[in-house]
Amino acid sequence: MRDLNRLRVIESIHLHPGSSRTDIARRTGLSRGTVSSVAEELDQAELIREHEAPGEEQRHRGTGRRPTLLSLVPGAAFAVGIDIGHQHVRVIVCDLAGEPVAEQWSRAQVDEAPSATLDLAHDLVRRALREAAVAPRRVIGAGIGLAAPFDPATGEIRADGILPGWQGVVPETEMRRRLGMPVQLANDADAGALGENVFGAGQGVSDMTYIRLSAGVGAGLILGGRPYGGARGIAGEVGHVCVKPDGVICRCGNRGCLETVASPVAVARQLEHVIEAPAGEELLGLIAAGDRRALRAVADAGEAVGFALSAVVNVLNPELVVVGGELAAAGDALLDPIRATIHRHSLAGAATTARVITGVLGDRAEVLGAAALALARSPAALVERMRAPA
Numbered sequence: 001m002r003d004l005n006r007l008r009v010i011e012s013i014h015l016h017p018g019s020s021r022t023d024i025a026r027r028t029g030l031s032r033g034t035v036s037s038v039a040e041e042l043d044q045a046e047l048i049r050e051h052e053a054p055g056e057e058q059r060h061r062g063t064g065r066r067p068t069l070l071s072l073v074p075g076a077a078f079a080v081g082i083d084i085g086h087q088h089v090r091v092i093v094c095d096l097a098g099e100p101v102a103e104q105w106s107r108a109q110v111d112e113a114p115s116a117t118l119d120l121a122h123d124l125v126r127r128a129l130r131e132a133a134v135a136p137r138r139v140i141g142a143g144i145g146l147a148a149p150f151d152p153a154t155g156e157i158r159a160d161g162i163l164p165g166w167q168g169v170v171p172e173t174e175m176r177r178r179l180g181m182p183v184q185l186a187n188d189a190d191a192g193a194l195g196e197n198v199f200g201a202g203q204g205v206s207d208m209t210y211i212r213l214s215a216g217v218g219a220g221l222i223l224g225g226r227p228y229g230g231a232r233g234i235a236g237e238v239g240h241v242c243v244k245p246d247g248v249i250c251r252c253g254n255r256g257c258l259e260t261v262a263s264p265v266a267v268a269r270q271l272e273h274v275i276e277a278p279a280g281e282e283l284l285g286l287i288a289a290g291d292r293r294a295l296r297a298v299a300d301a302g303e304a305v306g307f308a309l310s311a312v313v314n315v316l317n318p319e320l321v322v323v324g325g326e327l328a329a330a331g332d333a334l335l336d337p338i339r340a341t342i343h344r345h346s347l348a349g350a351a352t353t354a355r356v357i358t359g360v361l362g363d364r365a366e367v368l369g370a371a372a373l374a375l376a377r378s379p380a381a382l383v384e385r386m387r388a389p390a
Contacts, residue, residue, distance in 0.1 A: 003383055005030060009038045010072070010379040013048060017071040017097070024070070039070060045386055047076045072096045077378060077385075078134050080142035081371030082121050082175070083188060086110050086163075086215040089117060091124040092364070093132050093139075094371045096378055098199055102132035103367075110147070112165035114174075122178040140381035141182035143373030144171055145191025145366040147216045152233045155185060161252045162216070182381075184373045187229070188212065188366045189236055192359070193220025194227055195369030196322045200361040208320040209312055210359070211238065211305065212366070213327035213334075217259040219309075220369075223316065238312065239263075243304045258308045262301040264326050270297040287330050295333055302334045306341025313346045313354045324359035331358065 008028040013019055016027070021039060025032045042048040050068045074095040083090040087110065093102040104124040110117045121144075129136060148163040150156060155173065157166040172185040186194070193210035196202045202210070206225040212218055217239030221228040229235050239259040240252045247256030260266055268278050274293050278286055286294035309321060321342075327334060335356055343351045359365050 003387060005034055005038050006041070006383045006386060007379055009035060010042070010047070010382050013070050013072055014096075014379050018051070018053065018069045019071075020069055041386070047073055047382055047386075049073050072378075072382075074099060077140045077382060078132070078138055079140055079371045079374035079378070080125055080128070080179075080181075081191075081367040081369070081374070082125065082142060082144045083191065083367035083370055084108075084110060084117060084121065084144065084146045084171075085188060085366075086147050089121050089124060090363075090367045091121065091128050092367045092371055093125075093128045093134060094368070094375065096375070098368070098372070098375060100364075100368075101134070102128040104128045104131070111163050114163075114166045114169045114171075118171065118174050118178060121175065125179060136179075136181065139181055140378050141184065141374040142175065142179060143184045143186065143191070143370035144175060145186050145188040145370040146171060147188045147218075149187055149232075149234045149237060150185060152229060158232070158234075161250075164251075182374070182377070184377075186227070186370065186373055187218065187220065187233065187236070188216070189218035190220040190227055190229060191367075191369035191373070192324050192365040193222050193236075193322075193369065194372050195361055195365040195367070196324065196359050197222045197369075198372045199368050200365060201322050201357055201359050202320055205320045207316070207318045208322060209236075209309070209316065209318045209354075210322045210324060210365070211309065212325040213262055213264070213301075213305070213323065214325035215263060215265060217263050217325075219312065221316070221318075238308045241308045241311075243307050258304055261304045262327070267297045267301050267327065270300065284326075284329050287333050298327070298330050298333050299337045301327070302337030303341045305334075306338040307345060309338065310342050310345035310351075313342055313350045317350050318354050321354050321356045322359045323356065324361070324365050326363070328358050329362075 012024045012027045021035045025035045048070050074097040081092045089108045091104045104127050155170040157169050172183050176183045189212045192212050202208045208222045210220040219236035219238045221236050240257045242256045243258050244256035248260050250257035250260050339356045
């Protein structure tokens with residue numbers, strides 16, 4: 001019962017930082033005395049801190065006792081986020097408040113090299129922890145966002161053609177063995193959706209779609225305030241929706257998938273016959289400079305994205321569509337065609353409800369979302385720490 005009470009109090013403070021004891025009692029159903037007793041234990045364990053609301057000191061000066069609020073001590077524990085794309089690995093270490101304290105990044109050829117990629121991720125985690133002076137025992141766990149669907153029942157990658165060398169690999173188990181800590185796995189677009197929902201443009205939004213336009217194209221879904229992956233973890237794979245039946249063959253084996261026309265590589269390929277294929281920052285520079293050829297190519301990509309998203313908007317009726325990934329930096333040159341196409345192909349009520357905006361986390365959306373996976377288990381982890389012998 002003591003552990004359960006601790007868990008309920010910590011969960012309440014985790015979800016609502018800066019809560020009074022009365023607030024916590026109301027949310028948990030515990031008596032105020034029980035909340036105060038648990039809070040004293042947590043304070044002695046240096047897991048929570050007492051503080052005043054901003055402005056309270058001046059407002060209550062000379063008027064007697066001021067209300068005391070409770071929050072978790074940010075440095076009491078840490079979480080690791082790992083983002084594994086097709087061509088990079090990024091790692092971040094966050095405190096309990098979700099603030100990054102260290103970050104590492106490396107290029108990588110991921111598609112055919114699972115062992116080398118996971119070894120690299122392990123090395124980057126160790127470097128980041130050293131940079132932040134965080135001992136591994138203070139880490140509650142790690143989350144991984146990986147650019148491939150996986151079977152949620154077994155954790156096995158089911159990505160024939162998407163990450164061809166990873167078929168049957170269980171990254172969660174492999175990274176747990178390397179890191180010696182709890183690990184959770186998510187599709188990278190699902191991680192991006194969680195990142196923007198917890199830390200970015202989608203804060204407070206219960207129903208949203210996040211679409212990542214990078215080397216791979218995919219969408220993550222937040223429905224009813226919770227991430228949604230579907231029966232086999234494949235929900236949101238709009239990158240492999242056919243938008244051009246006579247288009248080129250996609251790496252998934254189908255033809256004319258959204259990924260073949262709306263990834264940065266695909267947009268650059270459209271320009272090959274009129275300009276030396278621009279890549280990355282060069283493409284974005286052409287768009288910013290108003291190059292008509294680049295603007296036409298990105299507008300075509302936006303229309304294809306809008307066409308695929310119009311079905312999502314009709315079926316799921318999200319409040320928000322957040323566009324992330326490298327191509328999102330094209331701004332309104334990309335978003336305006338997306339918006340126009342969604343309005344043209346969706347039901348009026350659904351289309352006007354779904355605001356289409358650029359994410360605010362940039363290339364950190366996925367890695368912060370991966371860290372959020374681990375942070376979600378922080379209440380249970382902190383209770384386990386209190387139960388463990390000193």
